[in-house]
Amino acid sequence: MAAEVSVRRSVRTELASRVASLVTLLALVALVTGLASLGSPVLQNVLVNNLINLILVVGLYIFVGNTGVFSFGHIGFMAIGAYSAGLVRIPEETKVSLLQLPPWLERAHLTSLEAVLLGAALAALAAAIVGLPLMRLGGLTAGLGTFAILNIINIVAANWNAFTGGSTGMAGVPTTTGITAALSWALIAIVIAWLFQQTRLCLRVRASREDEPAARALGIKVVPDRALAFVLSAFVCGAAGGLYGQLAGSFGPSAFFLPTTFTVVAMLVVGGRYSLSGAVVGALFLASVSEGLRRLEGGFHIGALHVASRPGLQEVGLAAALLLTLLLRPRGLTGGTELSFTDVGRLRRFAPGRGRRKHEESPA
Amino acid sequence: MSADESLQASGIGVEFAGLKALSDVDLELEQGEILGLIGPNGAGKTTLVNVLSGFQRPTTGQVLIGSRDVTGWRPHKLALRGLGRTFQSVRLFARMTVFENVLAGAVAGGLRTRAARDLTWSLLERMRLADSAALAAASLPHGEERRLGIIRALAVRPKFLLLDEPAAGLNETETKDLLETLSTVPHEFELGLLVIEHDMPLILGLCDRIHVLDYGRTIAEGAPHEVRRNPKVIEAYLGSAATTEGGARADG
Numbered sequence: 001m002a003a004e005v006s007v008r009r010s011v012r013t014e015l016a017s018r019v020a021s022l023v024t025l026l027a028l029v030a031l032v033t034g035l036a037s038l039g040s041p042v043l044q045n046v047l048v049n050n051l052i053n054l055i056l057v058v059g060l061y062i063f064v065g066n067t068g069v070f071s072f073g074h075i076g077f078m079a080i081g082a083y084s085a086g087l088v089r090i091p092e093e094t095k096v097s098l099l100q101l102p103p104w105l106e107r108a109h110l111t112s113l114e115a116v117l118l119g120a121a122l123a124a125l126a127a128a129i130v131g132l133p134l135m136r137l138g139g140l141t142a143g144l145g146t147f148a149i150l151n152i153i154n155i156v157a158a159n160w161n162a163f164t165g166g167s168t169g170m171a172g173v174p175t176t177t178g179i180t181a182a183l184s185w186a187l188i189a190i191v192i193a194w195l196f197q198q199t200r201l202c203l204r205v206r207a208s209r210e211d212e213p214a215a216r217a218l219g220i221k222v223v224p225d226r227a228l229a230f231v232l233s234a235f236v237c238g239a240a241g242g243l244y245g246q247l248a249g250s251f252g253p254s255a256f257f258l259p260t261t262f263t264v265v266a267m268l269v270v271g272g273r274y275s276l277s278g279a280v281v282g283a284l285f286l287a288s289v290s291e292g293l294r295r296l297e298g299g300f301h302i303g304a305l306h307v308a309s310r311p312g313l314q315e316v317g318l319a320a321a322l323l324l325t326l327l328l329r330p331r332g333l334t335g336g337t338e339l340s341f342t343d344v345g346r347l348r349r350f351a352p353g354r355g356r357r358k359h360e361e362s363p364a
Numbered sequence: 365m366s367a368d369e370s371l372q373a374s375g376i377g378v379e380f381a382g383l384k385a386l387s388d389v390d391l392e393l394e395q396g397e398i399l400g401l402i403g404p405n406g407a408g409k410t411t412l413v414n415v416l417s418g419f420q421r422p423t424t425g426q427v428l429i430g431s432r433d434v435t436g437w438r439p440h441k442l443a444l445r446g447l448g449r450t451f452q453s454v455r456l457f458a459r460m461t462v463f464e465n466v467l468a469g470a471v472a473g474g475l476r477t478r479a480a481r482d483l484t485w486s487l488l489e490r491m492r493l494a495d496s497a498a499l500a501a502a503s504l505p506h507g508e509e510r511r512l513g514i515i516r517a518l519a520v521r522p523k524f525l526l527l528d529e530p531a532a533g534l535n536e537t538e539t540k541d542l543l544e545t546l547s548t549v550p551h552e553f554e555l556g557l558l559v560i561e562h563d564m565p566l567i568l569g570l571c572d573r574i575h576v577l578d579y580g581r582t583i584a585e586g587a588p589h590e591v592r593r594n595p596k597v598i599e600a601y602l603g604s605a606a607t608t609e610g611g612a613r614a615d616g
Contacts, residue, residue, distance in 0.1 A: 014498075200471045200480075207468040210457035217417060217451070218472040218520050219443030274459070336459065 021338040022194045025280045026187055029054065032284055033183045044179060048247055050287035051182035052240050054280065057267045058189040059236030061279035064268060066202055067226045068209030069138060072261055073146030076153035077234040079256035080126050081119030081241025083157065086170045089115050089246060094172035100162035112176040116185070116242035123238025124231050131227035150261065157253040169252025177247035185243055189236050193276050196232060205229050266322040272332025277339040282332065286321060293317040369430035370394045371416065371447070371524045371556060376425035378411055385411045386580040393524055393556040400571035401560045404600065407577040409560045410452065413526045417449040418442040448522030452529045454513045458502040462493060462512055465501050469519030483519060491515045491545065507538040518553060526558045531566060543570050568592060
């Protein structure tokens, strides 16, 4: 019975360890942000962009990590967030001259924060509309289905000239997203993802991820449950879009297409898509690698040896990191575990090749 | 939903591309009883369980829970109407803990977190798996994996529970252990238990009634001692086993 008491205790203290892991992640992001914010204005700009990437990765994780279904469509929800925020932030006279909007929308004006929330809400609404039919798909077909959504949103953005500015894009959005706003939203996104993981809904979608027939046999409604996770996840990506729009000031449809999708997916996979820590660590890690490579792109010296400029080094580096992860450590850097400052011993698991690979990708 | 509803299948037929997996099978399961479903490999036992649990739509026939026609209902809907099942291949939620596996069942059954946790603990204790609660389901030895599969299904609080070869791959001790547990389940949890099994002696000892399938048809049903003597059953199913048993006896 003594063993049983300690098992009970270990299950009960699990909540405490989950809280510890949340605190660890929040502290990690705040720390990295704090350090990077001391750098040059260029670095600060890179920082804000990467905090937005982190929000996207965490948003994508809410769906992909917990449901096990892949999505290549979430950057479309980012686009919805960015354009919606833009429409309520661009000064009225600029809207009149650049776009052809209905009068009520020309007059519509919200604060920066409200614009982010509006973008998030509209992205969630779009996800709710496409979610139910889309969630009937699984595996590769889900990947293709969500990719189709990305394309549809991209094409609409490029051709709905009156609202989006078409392929030239939207301009004149006040650039109000700074380090504080981006960091706050990054922390909020992590808290949202964490809270979601404490819900019964999340337990159900994770059960369906592990074994769909078994989940159905227990009474789990797989499709609507997944659709709810999809909507929440789109909400977070929509918020990231709202922040991005107010960072870039002007942007076109190409900002929300393949390169961004690839970056965000790579961050999630490299970090480890089965844990929130994986999403956060992957975003921070690849952001650092990518920034390092960007600096080398312009050419550099090793002693007397001059290496000429290598445009594209950054993108190739990202792709290589993704490829290496898939080959060597398919469950990502974190291997599906959550980081926590209370359990430094776990860091051992980060040694290469020590991931629990027994059950990798093998449906029962 | 009265307490003494029964699960009733009548005239069940299933065809796969012209091949008859089941034809005209009638089966009834009462709450509180244990029904054994036996038959040689390929007799259609799992197909019948798939029909009853909504994983296979029957070509003909009707499934009733109480007086409600549930033919063609989806698995999750049937589960919430009181129909639980396990799988031959167990299908645990491998990367979740033992505790979470059972909790998922309790939550799927509609309990709120607090009540779901309480039920999970009491089931794990009752079924002697509480010590392993914090382990990953994938790390359990085979015998405990199968037990966890049953506990997870019990957590939904089914009125009818269909077990697809619960003793597959278990050694003798584990099987005996499992049988002892199963024999008390129907009364303790107020449910009807249907058990698919290959092992005749095992099933004859456990069940109140036996239903025998061969080539997708019912060839016998009744009390264990009747079924054991049924010539059709001996021919179709016991033939080789009876010979082996006789041979062993002659040797001794």
